[in-house]
Amino acid sequence: MFDFIRFTPTDLPDLGFKSYVIFDGKCAIALTANNAKELREKLKKIKDNILVGVVGKNPEVCREAIMRKKVDILLDCIERELDYATIKLAAEKDVTIELGLSKFLKSNRSERLKLFDALRTEIKVINKFDTPFVVSSAAENMWEMRTRKQIEMFFSFFGCNILKARKSAERVVRRYFDKNYIMDGFEILE
Secondary structure, eight states, X not given: OEEEESSOOXXXXXXXXXXXXXXXXXXXXXXXXXXXXXXXXXXXXXXXSOEEEEEESSHHHHHHHHHOTTOOEEEOOTTOOOOHHHHHHHHHHTOEEEEESHHHHHSOHHHHHHHHHHHHHHHHHHHHHTOOEEEEOOOSSGGGOOOHHHHHHHXXXXXXXHHHHHHHHHHHHHHHHOXXXXXXXXXXXX
């Protein structure tokens, strides 16, 4: 399993992950936009073959991100709200949805209860439409990082299929970092 983090670590302890995807602008980039127009402008500037994640703080940006071909993953944050139609559209457009643990660590008690309820609903819709998703720490610093087992146990409690999450994470990473990968089911054998 891979962990998707938002900072460049100096020395990572062994937390049980195969590897890390670091959204630092070199191999993967995390875009934040306030509206759909701003997101389109930022996506036009990306020319490299790079993994693109979008932090959508409102539903308009999330829907626009899913509609764009360059976007690979919809990153998690406290403000993100995914509705039924957006999750269904992500399944159709093959955009991976990240479910991150760090937003639960940052939130206060009243926010956390709302986040638990939203997570439960999102997971039901994700399972219904077989939407690709990943579970990760979504850490922005060392203090938000958790072991693979802790992350998987947390999300499995809410009904996540952890094996599916692992496959989705590997699929997203292989698209950009495996030279033998062509598409699902096809790869170059040497």
